[in-house]
Structures are given as structure tokens and as C-alpha cells.
Amino acid sequence: MGTADRTPGRPRSSEADAAILTAALDLLIERGADATSVEQVARRAGVTRATVYRRFPDKTRLLLAAFEAANGNPSATPEIRDVEHLLTGWASVLADTRQRRLLRRLYSAFEDYPEIARAYQSQFGDQRSDTRTKVFERARDRGELPAGTDPQVLLDLLSGAGWQHLVTYPDTCTAQDTERYLRAVLHQVGYRPKERK
Structure with a gap:
């Protein structure tokens, strides 16, 4: 589940979304996937682990979302002229x-x-x-x-x-x-x- 997905209830904080993805990306670059945990991402982003898990059910989806955000969330089918x-x-x-x-x-x-x-x-x-x-x-x-x-x-x-x-x-x-x-x-x-x- 990415940040574009929405569930009923209180609107999500866009600041929290951005902080989580930034923290995940920074940790991935600094330490690698193995040394990056959801707990570390939550701590660096200044949110709870539950806040992270509401957006991303596991570390795999979190790291993929961070990678895509770093690339400006490009389309799965990019437009390439030639x-x-x-x-x-x-x-x-x-x-x-x-x-x-x-x-x-x-x-x-x-x-x-x-x-x-x-x-x-x-x-x-x-x-x-x-x-x-x-x-x-x-x-x-x-x-x-x-x-x-x-x-x-x-x-x-x-x-x-x-x-x-x-x-x-x-x-x-x-x-x-x-x-x-x-x-x-x-x-x-x-x-x-x-x-x-």
C-alpha cells in the first residue's frame, strides 16, 4: 500500500508521509536494506511504528515506495520518444x-x-x-x-x-x-x- 491509497477515517498527514519516505530513503542509502528497520524509520521520521505500518504493511513495500519517491514516482510505463x-x-x-x-x-x-x-x-x-x-x-x-x-x-x-x-x-x-x-x-x-x- 502506498501513500496514494486511502482508507476511511481521519485524513493522513502528508507531512508524516513525506517524513517516512525520506527517513526510509536516507537509511537505505546510509546502511543498506538489511540494516534498515521499520522501527528505525519510525524513529527518524518522528512517528510511531503503527503510523508506518498503516501506510506500508512491510519493509519491502516501504523500501520500494522510498525508491520510487526518490525518482519522482515515475510512471510504470514511461514515455520515451527514441x-x-x-x-x-x-x-x-x-x-x-x-x-x-x-x-x-x-x-x-x-x-x-x-x-x-x-x-x-x-x-x-x-x-x-x-x-x-x-x-x-x-x-x-x-x-x-x-x-x-x-x-x-x-x-x-x-x-x-x-x-x-x-x-x-x-x-x-x-x-x-x-x-x-x-x-x-x-x-x-x-x-x-x-x-x-
Whole structure:
């Protein structure tokens, strides 16, 4: 249950909602999922555990909500115009120091908390992957990618490159540096953007 859900009774405090998500996000980044508890989140947010549990029935949903709030609660089906738009968006995220730390924490939690991975994939991953795959399909149809390009394999390749960047490049990389890196990966598989009129 997220903060957008409402039940009968007294209206919820938007300040409490924000404080809970901020506390959960800060603790996740600082300590990781394993060392973050609902009790710690409640204490840092200045609310009771019951207040947290009324909004989020378990830690998995709380951490997922915090992750999404950090990204501005994006749509499960993002609007991506083309490959250039996709590159710019990914580069922006990968160049943000706080986002980089958050992503590393999130991915490292998947081993010990597979339910977080399953919930994230079910709630957002499948639809977002489908949207991005269609972007590559359209690029292939326009001749910007080789005719034999498999969009799903290409998405996996670019996602893997993003993870490689997170773990091997410094957090001081700029968006321009990061975009050049991602673009070089796509260049190797034959991506050649066409001039737009």
C-alpha cells in the first residue's frame, strides 16, 4: 500500500508521509536494506511504528515506495520518444551521486531480499522493459540499428553497461561523461542515429 491509497477515517498527514519516505530513503542509502528497520524509520521520521505500518504493511513495500519517491514516482510505463531520449534519461540518473548510491543499495538487497526484486519487477520492471524494448524496435525499423538486432538482448546489454558504470566509475562522473559511455556501448552494436528534420 502506498501513500496514494486511502482508507476511511481521519485524513493522513502528508507531512508524516513525506517524513517516512525520506527517513526510509536516507537509511537505505546510509546502511543498506538489511540494516534498515521499520522501527528505525519510525524513529527518524518522528512517528510511531503503527503510523508506518498503516501506510506500508512491510519493509519491502516501504523500501520500494522510498525508491520510487526518490525518482519522482515515475510512471510504470514511461514515455520515451527514441533512443536519444532514453540515453539522456539514463545518463542523468547515472550521473546523480545520490541515485548511484541508492541503486547500488537496491541491487545489493536483491540477494538477501529476493522479495524486493520480485516486487519491483512485478510493479515496474516488466512494463518499463517493454516500453524500452519498443524504443529499440522502432530504432531498428528506422534503420538506426542493424536489421538483425534483438531489442531485448540490446536492453540487457545496455542495462548491464549501466551496472558496470555504477560499480567501476567514480560518482563524480558528469551526465555528459556518462552519456558518452552509454553511447559508445550502443555504437559498438551498430547504433547510428539519423538526422531528424
